[in-house]
Amino acid sequence: METKHWTVSQQSFDKKAMEEAAALLKKGEAVAFPTETVYGLGADATNEQAVRKIFEAKGRPSDNPLIVHVAEKEQLKDLVEEVPAVAYKLLEAFSPGPITLILKSKGAVAPNVSAGLDSIGIRIPSHPVGLRLLREVALPIAAPSANISGRPSPTKAEHVAHDLDGRIAGIMDGGPTGIGLESTVVDCTEAVPVILRPGGVTAEAIQEVIGTVMVDPGLAGGEKEKPKAPGMKYTHYAPEAPLYLVEKGMQQHADKLTEAGEKVGIIATEELAQTLQSEQIQICGTRRDLSTVAEHLYDALRHFKRSDVSVILCESFDKHGVGAAIMNRLEKAATGRIGAEGNVNW
Numbered sequence: 001m002e003t004k005h006w007t008v009s010q011q012s013f014d015k016k017a018m019e020e021a022a023a024l025l026k027k028g029e030a031v032a033f034p035t036e037t038v039y040g041l042g043a044d045a046t047n048e049q050a051v052r053k054i055f056e057a058k059g060r061p062s063d064n065p066l067i068v069h070v071a072e073k074e075q076l077k078d079l080v081e082e083v084p085a086v087a088y089k090l091l092e093a094f095s096p097g098p099i100t101l102i103l104k105s106k107g108a109v110a111p112n113v114s115a116g117l118d119s120i121g122i123r124i125p126s127h128p129v130g131l132r133l134l135r136e137v138a139l140p141i142a143a144p145s146a147n148i149s150g151r152p153s154p155t156k157a158e159h160v161a162h163d164l165d166g167r168i169a170g171i172m173d174g175g176p177t178g179i180g181l182e183s184t185v186v187d188c189t190e191a192v193p194v195i196l197r198p199g200g201v202t203a204e205a206i207q208e209v210i211g212t213v214m215v216d217p218g219l220a221g222g223e224k225e226k227p228k229a230p231g232m233k234y235t236h237y238a239p240e241a242p243l244y245l246v247e248k249g250m251q252q253h254a255d256k257l258t259e260a261g262e263k264v265g266i267i268a269t270e271e272l273a274q275t276l277q278s279e280q281i282q283i284c285g286t287r288r289d290l291s292t293v294a295e296h297l298y299d300a301l302r303h304f305k306r307s308d309v310s311v312i313l314c315e316s317f318d319k320h321g322v323g324a325a326i327m328n329r330l331e332k333a334a335t336g337r338i339g340a341e342g343n344v345n346w
């Protein structure tokens, strides 16, 4: 399949590109577009055949439900049974923005969107280009991240093209995404909302708005608890070489591995990078502002190629604020961690 490419500026938009992309979506094709978190691969959520194209292009397991994207809050009434008071507060506070609310589904979308669940994830993205496209198409659009399943999510159109060129109808380039990690998924079908996936909106910010929020115990990776967001159980965000999270002593660990014949790539913040000697360092932001690490993390994970490195060492972060989402993704991407004592854990 020939993939159509458009480049759309956030200021002027491009009417023709918007119309072409919207026409392809209405016709039941899959089109990638920018959101403020990561690029999404969209298709008409009411069209089962169109939604199937998303699963096929990504190689995504069919038991993993898709988030439905809309432009306006008013569109929710066609899609969900009710918007509980807490969900409404979250909508008012954070939408449009990097949050997805799980609500009781009205059953208006194709069955393969929700993978058999009676709930539905809804998100209003704030990226001007993505939002404009959603307005133009005026349909609920199912959209997972626009990457091959298991690979890091795309934060640039070139990441999408690398994974999906020739497999989808179009890619709309609206520049780098900004936030860099996927939306926070909050289950609002329970009396007390539960964070199923940490993301762009922090637990602390949610707590400020609604008082109490719980965190899915399955996120801690315990044996007994299965994560409630089906997607959280799969291998994700995997770079081309095995990745280890390093708590302390980055230089010593890199030296030891190099002596043992490994080709080591390092992902580090500016602050740590300044203290290191290595030719293979990819900087992923600054420790002073972890949102910069979120922004550059997936690009850094995609940076090292198997031909250049045999192992990747990545700096580790505290799990508060946006650090919780960063570590959630890194722990999924990692083969193991090298603890403060130098012990390797899987």
Ligand code: TXA
Binding pocket: 035, 037, 038, 039, 040, 041, 064, 065, 066, 067, 100, 102, 114, 117, 119, 120, 121, 123, 125, 143, 144, 145, 146, 181, 182, 183, 184, 185, 196, 197, 228, 229, 230, 231, 232
């Ligand atoms: O920022 C984002 O959320 C991006 C952009 C494109 O909007 N989308 C995204 O979609 O990350 P995806 O498919 O990669 O991740 C969706 C997550 C999965 O973990 C999935 O299991 C969960 O949301 N999810 C979707 N619908 C659900 C539902 N009804 N109940 C529980 N979890 C659900």
Ligand code: MG
Binding pocket: 144, 145, 153
């Ligand atoms: Mg994804």
